[in-house]
Amino acid sequence: MGATLDITGKTRVFGCIADPIDHVRAPMVFNPIFESRGIDAVMVPVHVPPDRLEAAVAGLKAQRNFGGMAVTVPHKLRLMALCDEVGRQGRLVGAVNAVKFDAERRMIGDNFDGAGFVAGMRAEGHEVNGRAVLQLGAGGAGRAIAFALADAGVGRLVIHNRTRSKAEELAAAVSAAYPKIPVAVGEAAPDGCEIVVNTTSAGLHDTDPLPIEEGLLTSDLLISEIIMIPERTRLLERALEKGCKVHYGRHMLDHQITLIGEFLGCLGG
Ligand SMILES: NC(=O)c1ccc[n+]([C@@H]2O[C@H](COP(=O)([O-])OP(=O)(O)OC[C@H]3O[C@@H](n4cnc5c(N)ncnc54)[C@H](OP(=O)(O)O)[C@@H]3O)[C@@H](O)[C@H]2O)c1
Known part of the structure; x- marks a missing residue:
């Protein structure tokens, strides 16, 4: 832990x-990056129960060397x-997963879940612009990904969710x-879509x-996951057996880290 x-x-x-x-991973990801790149910064866990959030934010605002933070459960909605x-994606999703303080100590938030997913796809050579995408799931992550896919200019977006009303609302x-983006609610069937994105939690177990x-x-389909553990979900196993291209869940988090680091101003950008 040279950084500390x-x-x-x-x-x-x-x-x-x-x-x-206890479970947060961001300090374990950011601090080694700071150290390896010689960045004079540290990321610390900030444990705040929901009923102390306002007080904590006031304190962090007053702390002039505190640049900002990654935000996770249960603070994503209330911090917004x-x-x-x-930012626009934060407003659309209705939740922030990063906030920073500017020179006047104003707190600025945004959501990078969906942008991280799209950036991860692109980095692996899977452009989504103009492509027809079937998205399975309309939960928290699915919501962020749907807006980001639309923002990236997908040719068509079909959303399927076990609870149909949530797919309709999304x-x-x-x-x-x-x-300008054609968006529809559909069945869990590719039906002309080239990319299938599983944003459900079905596959964790x-x-x-x-x-x-x-x-x-x-075999003509690209099957994309956002579940990270197991890396090769049953869906990806079956897809590989059928000769599909596959995209792993870890890329979403990897690219989100970069985007959040750039937003916070601690990793350049
Ligand atoms: N890679 C990353 O960076 C990253 C980031 C965030 C989340 N994730 C992963 O994404 C997954 C979803 O997270 P979330 O926050 O969106 O959860 P969430 O808000 O609880 O949503 C869960 C979604 O999965 C659906 N679902 C759950 N069990 C299902 C089943 N047996 N069959 C069909 N659909 C089912 C739900 O459908 P209903 O609406 O019908 O309940 C809902 O659409 C989790 O596995 C999480 O680990 C990954």
Whole structure:
């Protein structure tokens, strides 16, 4: 932990706010990057229970060397309400996963979940612009990804969710924000789509059902996951067996880290 040992009065402080806090990964990701790149910064866990959020934000605002923080459960929605300014994706999603303080100590937030997913796809050579995409799931991550796919200019977006009303609500919201992008609610079937994105949590456990029928997986499809553990979900296993291209869940987080670091101003950008 060289980054913490080398702290001086000039070191900029960043945080990762959560409750509970034990599981947060951002400090373990950011601090080695700071160290390897010689950046004079440190990221610390910031443990704040929901009923102390306002007080904590006031304190962080007053702390002039505190640059900003990654935001995780349960603060993503409430912190957005406390921001002085929120970026477009944050406003569309209705939640922030990073906030920073500007020179006037105004708090600015945004959401990088979806942008991280799209950046991860692009980095692996999977352009989404102009492509027809079937998105499975309309939960928190699915919401962010749907807006980001529309923002990236997908040719068509079909959203399927186990609870249909949530797919309908999300499709309507994406359509309203991106009126030029064709968005529809559909079945869990590719039906002309070239890319299938699983944003459901089905696949975290061996006993989970496949989010799409195995028989519908054909070799012309790209099957994309956002689940990170297991890396090779049952869906990806079946897709590989059928000769599909696959995209792993870790890329979304990897690219989100870069985007959040750039936003916070601690990794350049
Ligand atoms: N790679 C990354 O950086 C990253 C980031 C965030 C999340 N994730 C992963 O994304 C997944 C979803 O997270 P989330 O925050 O969006 O969760 P969430 O808000 O709880 O949403 C869960 C989604 O999965 C669906 N679902 C759950 N069980 C299902 C099943 N058995 N069959 C079909 N659909 C099912 C839900 O459908 P209903 O609406 O019908 O309940 C809902 O659409 C998690 O596995 C999480 O680990 C990855």
